[in-house]
Amino acid sequence: MSRFYYYLILINMIANIIASVPVILIQYRKNGVILSMILGIIVGLIIVYLITNFFNSYPGKSLPDLLKATMPKWFNIFFTFVLIGVWFFAGLITLITFTILLIHFLAPEMTHLMGTLLIVFFMAFGCFMKADKVLYTVEIIFVLTLPMLLFIFFKAYTNEQMEWDYVKVAITYINTMPRFLPFMSSVFLFLGVLNLVIFNQFFTTKQSIGWKQITFIGILGTVVLFTTYFIPIGFNGFENIESIMYPWVSTSDSMRIRYGFIERVVFVFLLFYLAISCISLLIHWHVVVELLKSIFNFNKLKIKNVKITPFIVIIAFITITAITVILIDELQIYYFTTYYYLHFAISVPSLLIVMWMIKRRLKNAKKT
Numbered sequence: 001m002s003r004f005y006y007y008l009i010l011i012n013m014i015a016n017i018i019a020s021v022p023v024i025l026i027q028y029r030k031n032g033v034i035l036s037m038i039l040g041i042i043v044g045l046i047i048v049y050l051i052t053n054f055f056n057s058y059p060g061k062s063l064p065d066l067l068k069a070t071m072p073k074w075f076n077i078f079f080t081f082v083l084i085g086v087w088f089f090a091g092l093i094t095l096i097t098f099t100i101l102l103i104h105f106l107a108p109e110m111t112h113l114m115g116t117l118l119i120v121f122f123m124a125f126g127c128f129m130k131a132d133k134v135l136y137t138v139e140i141i142f143v144l145t146l147p148m149l150l151f152i153f154f155k156a157y158t159n160e161q162m163e164w165d166y167v168k169v170a171i172t173y174i175n176t177m178p179r180f181l182p183f184m185s186s187v188f189l190f191l192g193v194l195n196l197v198i199f200n201q202f203f204t205t206k207q208s209i210g211w212k213q214i215t216f217i218g219i220l221g222t223v224v225l226f227t228t229y230f231i232p233i234g235f236n237g238f239e240n241i242e243s244i245m246y247p248w249v250s251t252s253d254s255m256r257i258r259y260g261f262i263e264r265v266v267f268v269f270l271l272f273y274l275a276i277s278c279i280s281l282l283i284h285w286h287v288v289v290e291l292l293k294s295i296f297n298f299n300k301l302k303i304k305n306v307k308i309t310p311f312i313v314i315i316a317f318i319t320i321t322a323i324t325v326i327l328i329d330e331l332q333i334y335y336f337t338t339y340y341y342l343h344f345a346i347s348v349p350s351l352l353i354v355m356w357m358i359k360r361r362l363k364n365a366k367k368t
Helices: 003-015 020-027 033-056 063-070 073-105 112-126 131-158 164-175 180-188 191-199 211-236 247-253 265-295 309-327 330-367
Strands: none
Touching: 003 131, 003 191, 003 211, 003 265, 020 033, 020 180, 020 211, 020 247, 020 330, 033 164, 033 180, 033 191, 033 211, 033 330, 063 073, 063 191, 063 265, 063 330, 073 112, 073 265, 073 309, 073 330, 112 265, 112 309, 131 191, 131 211, 131 265, 164 211, 180 330, 191 265, 191 330, 211 247, 247 265, 265 309
């Protein structure tokens, strides 16, 4: 498989280390979270295989291309708008979550609205880049930030403040029945593969997807998921961690770098998360822009030979983001995120059904 394929999956996994996923897992630490994570890994890998195998059958084709070739126009427009909503809110959740953290820990004098608009203003223009340039940008930032991630994980596992007894206590709840919300939160970590609905146009040749690739993704997902859950418990305690809104920020703030230029690891962690959040937002909103292009002709609206459609889209992004930031607070964004995770129980099976219909119709077209 191409390295860019792994980037799409891994970025989604890492971006959720600091978001609502660890909070949800920790809230269910006594109610089946371990079995939920194990089942989530299994189901997530099945989804990865099915999605990858489908797009691997049509190299260089995006989902809108395949919808136009097989589905009625009304269904194509309706389903594309549904996908636009899913991807837009994925980026919006990442954006608002990081902005809240940025203001709390680095710029407390800045308002939430100002911080959010500052980021979205610059990121919105990047969403109009071509797919290959987006992926090259993702690669550059990911390669630069990967050493920070490995360093943070290493510091966490080897830190003297890491109490493994708390982890052992958490493992004792492995015999409790799984719950749906932590299960869907675990599955969500593997759903970066869904970005192939647009980025498959970058992969113009067939990729190999077999047990080796799936095993590798499974190992990555397992390490990220169990690290996301167990490390904050080891640092903050099995009982005390329930009251912490951002477990990984608290965990990184407990670590120090002796004789380093930056003593507190939390600043390194926030810098790392800034980069990851930006490229996650870039990926999600690039998909939104490309889905919009599949419905609307961006070259049609011009003023003095200047395309104004991109500016209309950017203004829409900024407006929706501003309204959302004004209307919801920190706790509400958490509840909104949990509902967002739950909706994938419907949207992912629906997408798989649509893909099955596309594959069947294309096969029938070849026969005739």
